[in-house]
Amino acid sequence: MTDLSNSRTRDTDSLLHPYANAMALKENGVQMISRGEGIRVFDDTGKPYIEAMAGLWCCGLGFNNAELIEAANEQMAKLPYYHIFSGRSHETALELAEKIKALAPGNMARVLYQSSGSEANDTQIKLAWYYNNARGKPQKKKLLSRMKGYHGVTIASASLTGLPYNHRDFDLPLDIVTHLRTPHHWREAEAGESELEFSARLARELEETILAEDPETIAAFIAEPVIGAGGVIVPPEGYFEAVMPVLEKYDILMIADEVITGFGRTGEWFGSQSFGYVPNSISMAKQLTAGFAPLSAVAIREDMASAIEENTGKIGSFGHGFTYGGHPVSCAVGIRTLEIYERDDIPGHVKRVSKRFAAHLDRLADHPLVGQARHAGLMGALELSPDGSTRMFDRPMLTGAKVAAELTARGVICRAIGDSLAFCPPMIITEAEVDELFDPVEDALNAAHDWARSEGLA
Structure with a gap:
């Protein structure tokens, strides 16, 4: 039987990972996801994460639908x-x-x-x-x-x-x-x-x-x-x-x-x-x-x-x-x-719960690190900016990655697309779960803003 006790590092010797810097993965390892339940996935230590990207925009019914x-x-x-x-x-x-x-x-x-x-x-x-x-x-x-x-x-x-x-x-x-x-x-x-x-x-x-x-x-x-x-x-x-x-x-x-x-x-x-x-x-x-x-x-x-x-x-x-x-x-x-x-009228459910989703994004548009919030249904993004305007970062992609990492540490998996933070949760998400998803976002933005200023990015 294969020994996977060191799977976090061993994985980088077995797979060529899409959309990743292979040399960075060799140094830092990968995050191993072991199971899913509802809108959450769990890593190999048992820590839960709200999967705010529905995997790759796809798990609309969550991660353990028995039917x-x-x-x-x-x-x-x-x-x-x-x-x-x-x-x-x-x-x-x-x-x-x-x-x-x-x-x-x-x-x-x-x-x-x-x-x-x-x-x-x-x-x-x-x-x-x-x-x-x-x-x-x-x-x-x-x-x-x-x-x-x-x-x-x-x-x-x-x-x-x-x-x-x-x-x-x-x-x-x-x-x-x-x-x-x-x-x-x-x-x-x-x-x-x-x-x-x-x-x-x-x-x-x-x-x-x-x-x-x-x-x-x-x-x-x-x-x-x-x-x-x-x-x-x-x-x-x-x-x-x-x-x-x-x-x-x-x-x-x-x-x-x-x-x-x-x-x-x-x-x-x-x-x-x-x-x-x-x-x-x-x-x-x-x-x-x-x-x-x-x-x-x-x-x-x-x-x-x-x-x-x-x-x-x-x-x-x-x-x-x-x-x-x-x-x-x-x-x-x-x-x-x-x-x-x-x-279950999933389109109707999305239409209803997306109002709460949009309200959270719109509220965060006032953060000093956010230039624009945008959304359609249960798809949304926060486009980051060094000063809240349309100006781009002198060194792009770093700040978006920092916010995404801060969110992961707080139990939410989103996706940094350049310096935009994308959200696309499972369509079964409830209003209460939308609140849970966005609860740590402002803290993550604050931490990334402090970091960006220390690095001369904002």
């Missing part, structure tokens, strides 16, 4: 694996697809499964290309994304992502992608520019980019309803209302990346519903199974589905799919997850 465990066990005993290739299928894949179609906006007609959000967005690119080839527009291949947008880490989806650390030394992004301005009014607006004016300017910039690139070469625009891993950036008033007519004018697909915002996170079933637009296709993952099993899905509208299906008849096959796409155990967990969301 999801039961669904996985039942399906494992019945049919632990099968595929949906070459004319075969199984009931759980079909049933979940029907549920997704019933909940998704825009009369989605077909569902295609993968295992991760990255694979879903990679699939979106291939579908956009296949669709345009099928309808006789093979030149429409370029893709539009946004700076700070996050769409995955495969070669193609990482190219859509607008974050430098996803590109550096990976020889990315591919030249098929053009990144547009981040829709971050607080930081990007001109002096005196209202949110509506800012949105109108971004729509004009979008059209100028389309014309410069040639509309007949652009396949799709991908956007998260709320930018998640780029800092929980909530779109300004009127943003999607301004953008959508431009895309429609030039026959450009709108891909909604709902990997984080899907299934109640913003207080509606999908984030695109919260912000008043209807996409051509949707990527979803994470809370599709409440994080209990790996599964993602792409849903497309009837016009895309018909063109794609007719083209398979012409060329003989649809040459795309994943071994574990539509895995019966994952689909069974997804079915039960959506049943719980509906039965």
Whole structure:
């Protein structure tokens, strides 16, 4: 039997950890998480932490839901694996697809499964290309994304992502992608520019980019309803209302990346519903199974589905799919997850409890280390500043990491995204638990502020 008595340091000799400085981990070790219960996880010493990021934005029902465990066990005993290739299928894949179609906006007609959000967005690119080839527009291949947008880490989806650390030394992004301005009014607006004016300017910039690139070469625009891993950036008033007519004018697909915002996170079933637009296709993952099993899905509208299906008849096959796409155990967990969301009205619960969540964030906006508080449903962030203005730190990322460390020491796991503190707790969180989550935040900010002043950062 393997001896894990020194697991905190031994782990760094076994794994290459994503999104981490490997040399720092070798020196400091890693935090080992051993179990979960409700909105909390426990480390290997038994210390509890409120998991204020729902893991990686995904455990909407917390960390020990007995119904999801039961669904996985039942399906494992019945049919632990099968595929949906070459004319075969199984009931759980079909049933979940029907549920997704019933909940998704825009009369989605077909569902295609993968295992991760990255694979879903990679699939979106291939579908956009296949669709345009099928309808006789093979030149429409370029893709539009946004700076700070996050769409995955495969070669193609990482190219859509607008974050430098996803590109550096990976020889990315591919030249098929053009990144547009981040829709971050607080930081990007001109002096005196209202949110509506800012949105109108971004729509004009979008059209100028389309014309410069040639509309007949652009396949799709991908956007998260709320930018998640780029800092929980909530779109300004009127943003999607301004953008959508431009895309429609030039026959450009709108891909909604709902990997984080899907299934109640913003207080509606999908984030695109919260912000008043209807996409051509949707990527979803994470809370599709409440994080209990790996599964993602792409849903497309009837016009895309018909063109794609007719083209398979012409060329003989649809040459795309994943071994574990539509895995019966994952689909069974997804079915039960959506049943719980509906039965317990999780979107309605989020809408109610998010008022308390927003009030805490707004209160903390007055802290001298905070420049802006922002939120949508149960997603929120505090963007830090050396003096409460839009000015950035001379040495970025240090202060955000310090606040996150101070919060961890106080029993709350959040995420520092540069110098923004992100919060995305399990959607089952109660108002009392929201209060518990935010109880130590001001103390952590105070400690980090003292440290930042001692280091000459604030």
